[in-house]
Amino acid sequence: xxxxxxxxxxxKAYSDSKKALPALQSITFGVDRGEFVxxxxxxxCGKSTLLKIVAGLERPTSGQVRFEGKPLTSPHEKISxxxxxxxxxxxxxxxxxxxxxLEMQGWPRDKRRGIALECLEMVGLSECENxxxxxLSGGMKQRVGIAxxxxxxxxxxxxxxxxxxxxxxxxxxxxxxxAEIHRETNKTFLLVTHNLPEAxxxxxxxxxxxxxxxxxxxxxxxxxERPRDKARSDFVQIHKDIFHLLKEELESSIVKHKxxxxxxxxxxxxxxxx
Amino acid sequence: MNIRGLSTLLxxxxxxxxxxxxxxxxxxxxxxxxxxxxxxxxxxxxxxxxRVPAFTTxxxxxxxxxxxxDFSLRVFRSFLNLSIGILxxxxxxxxxxxxxxxxSRIDLTLTPIxxxxxxxxxxxxxxxxxxxxxxGNAAAVMMAAICAFFPIYFTVREGxxxxxxDYFHVATVFKAGRFSTTSxxxxxxxxxxxxxxxxxxxxxxxxxxxxxxxxxxxxxxxxFIESSVSAGTVEYAFAGILFVGLIALSVDRLLFRTLESRIxxxxx
Numbered sequence: 277x278x279x280x281x282x283x284x285x286x287x288k289a290y291s292d293s294k295k296a297l298p299a300l301q302s303i304t305f306g307v308d309r310g311e312f313v314x315x316x317x318x319x320x321c322g323k324s325t326l327l328k329i330v331a332g333l334e335r336p337t338s339g340q341v342r343f344e345g346k347p348l349t350s351p352h353e354k355i356s357x358x359x360x361x362x363x364x365x366x367x368x369x370x371x372x373x374x375x376x377x378l379e380m381q382g383w384p385r386d387k388r389r390g391i392a393l394e395c396l397e398m399v400g401l402s403e404c405e406n407x408x409x410x411x412l413s414g415g416m417k418q419r420v421g422i423a424x425x426x427x428x429x430x431x432x433x434x435x436x437x438x439x440x441x442x443x444x445x446x447x448x449x450x451x452x453x454x455a456e457i458h459r460e461t462n463k464t465f466l467l468v469t470h471n472l473p474e475a476x477x478x479x480x481x482x483x484x485x486x487x488x489x490x491x492x493x494x495x496x497x498x499x500x501e502r503p504r505d506k507a508r509s510d511f512v513q514i515h516k517d518i519f520h521l522l523k524e525e526l527e528s529s530i531v532k533h534k535x536x537x538x539x540x541x542x543x544x545x546x547x548x549x550x
Numbered sequence: 551m552n553i554r555g556l557s558t559l560l561x562x563x564x565x566x567x568x569x570x571x572x573x574x575x576x577x578x579x580x581x582x583x584x585x586x587x588x589x590x591x592x593x594x595x596x597x598x599x600x601r602v603p604a605f606t607t608x609x610x611x612x613x614x615x616x617x618x619x620d621f622s623l624r625v626f627r628s629f630l631n632l633s634i635g636i637l638x639x640x641x642x643x644x645x646x647x648x649x650x651x652x653x654s655r656i657d658l659t660l661t662p663i664x665x666x667x668x669x670x671x672x673x674x675x676x677x678x679x680x681x682x683x684x685x686g687n688a689a690a691v692m693m694a695a696i697c698a699f700f701p702i703y704f705t706v707r708e709g710x711x712x713x714x715x716d717y718f719h720v721a722t723v724f725k726a727g728r729f730s731t732t733s734x735x736x737x738x739x740x741x742x743x744x745x746x747x748x749x750x751x752x753x754x755x756x757x758x759x760x761x762x763x764x765x766x767x768x769x770x771x772x773x774f775i776e777s778s779v780s781a782g783t784v785e786y787a788f789a790g791i792l793f794v795g796l797i798a799l800s801v802d803r804l805l806f807r808t809l810e811s812r813i814x815x816x817x818x
Contacts, residue, residue, distance in 0.1 A: 333719055357723045363716035367738045367816050377724040379734075408816040428724065 278345065279306030280464055281330070281432065286339035288325055289489075298489035299325050302339070305483055305495060309431070310462040312455075314475035316518065317485030317493075318526055323468045326490070327436050330466065331357050343432075353381065356430040360437035362417040364409040370396065370420050371405040377428040395423040398457065415446030422454065426461075435467040439474060451477060455502065472522075476514050477504050484521055487529040493521055603785040611789040621774065625793065628759055628770030631687055635694025636751050642695075643702040644744070648736060650703075651710020661707070668700040673758065676765045685767040693762045698751035705750070709743030710736065742813045749806045756798045 286303045289296040299322040307313050315323045328334040330341055332351035341348040343355065356377065364373045374392040383391070396402050399419035409417055418438060425433050438454075439447040455478055458465055469475050475482050476498055484493040496518065500510055585605050591597050592604035599607070615621045646664075650657040676693055683689040713736065721731045755762075763772030771790055778786035 328719075331719075331723055333722055351723050351725050353725055355723075357719070359716050359719065361714065361716045363714065363720045365717065365720075365735070365738065366818055367741070376720070376734075380721075380724040380726050380730065410816060410818040 280309040281307045282342040312465045314479035322490035354431040356425040357434040432464040608788040611785040631690040636698040639695040639698035647706035651707040689766040701750035702747035705743045705747035709740035
């Protein structure tokens with residue numbers, strides 16, 4: 277059986293006026309239905325770009341993303357997204373924000389309300405339906421973001437650094453709740469993060485990307501039993517392994533950077549002596 | 551806590567409440583003293599009443615004005631001219647400022663020329679506008695529109711520039727169309743800026759209404775004040791001026807304050 281979603285040889289380059297700046301290079305992996313996949317990598321490796329391509333917010337320069345066997349070229353109504361900045365509309369009430377996706381799909385008002393209330397209950401915010409986003413804390417705002425993503429009953433939920441703008445205590449409980457939602461709904465999750473323990477805590481599989489341009493460094497299966505305990509030795513071991521991979525990556529990119537600096541300096545020196 | 555402690559606490563709260571009440575009434579002191587001084591200056595003859603009529607005379611004249619149908623018509627005329635002018639400025643400025651705020655290339659093309667025209671003194675254009683449109687309401691509406699355009703354009707453009715990119719990402723992910731993105735993301739985002747722009751425009755245009763109406767020869771409240779002065783019935787001029795102030799204040803309170811307090815409910 278083929279995967280629910282396949283990312284096939286996806287590359288992305290941003291074109292500058294002078295040259296193309298590669299951001300992603302030949303990314304290929306599949307995601308199975310109900311799987312929780314995390315994408316980790318050093319900052320600037322293009323992991324968020326990869327997620328945006330899957331969301332249909334950006335087009336790959338080459339390669340393609342296939343969803344249920346069909347190529348994905350624009351946003352798909354079965355794929356929804358949770359944002360690092362929460363991206364709630366401040367002029368809408370909490371309920372109005374959760375209803376937004378349903379509204380775009382043309383659901384009648386009373387049905388929208390019913391579904392949105394259900395989703396708010398799922399994230400434990402049913403009391404807040406009439407509040408405005410500014411009245412909520414960061415953690416609560418992200419719960420609304422998750423409820424909004426769930427409301428359209430997607431097959432895949434994309435999360436772009438969804439826990440990064442929240443204080444660690446709140447983020448921890450929110451992660452536990454997302455793990456719970458994943459278990460209950462059996463939806464597919466794709467989370468981009470730079471937080472390794474977070475990835476190990478949530479993921480069935482972790483895709484490790486290299487520094488810019490992002491290439492697949494490794495794909496690891498995380499076969500720890502849930503709920504996962506950060507203090508267990510196997511958790512710590514996986515953390516060490518990935519950290520080692522990334523450290524190697526960072527060091528090599530720092531060395532590359534240093535060498536290029538030396539070359540630049542050499543050129544300047546040559547020019548002066550001429 | 552014992553009863554005594556509780557009662558002193560309650561007492562303190564009472565005095566606090568009373569002082570808040572007192573504080574919110576402080577503005578009355580200068581207002582009332584101003585009226586008294588005005589009345590005295592006129593009544594004692596320090597300034598001849600032909601120049602400054604007594605405050606009570608002005609109040610009586612204001613009452614008389616309300617009885618004159620021509621006066622109400624003039625007020626209505628001025629208000630209508632300004633409103634049409636400001637609304638047409640809004641219809642022109644809104645789409646232009648939105649595309650400028652959202653597309654940097656259009657902004658770079660369009661905004662310099664708009665800045666250049668906006669830098670011209672608006673009142674200097676007045677005689678030209680009268681020449682082009684002829685004296686009358688059309689020239690007044692046109693002038694109001696010119697004055698109102700720039701504050702609206704610049705505040706809304708600023709608002710459109712500040713819309714977070716993720717708002718558009720949300721719209722795209724949930725498959726919102728162009729129309730829906732405009733009506734449900736862009737317009738609500740810039741609504742507070744639009745209210746600010748309209749408020750600035752209204753204040754500004756209402757302030758120079760006299761100049762507009764005199765030069766454009768419109769029979770409105772502005773020309774009423776002017777002709778009262780030249781006819782020597784100064785108390786009518788004073789009454790007219792007070793009405794202009796009162797109308798500006800009530801539009802500000804009833805329309806703009808209400809809108810702003812609604813916006814404040816959700817704005818961070």
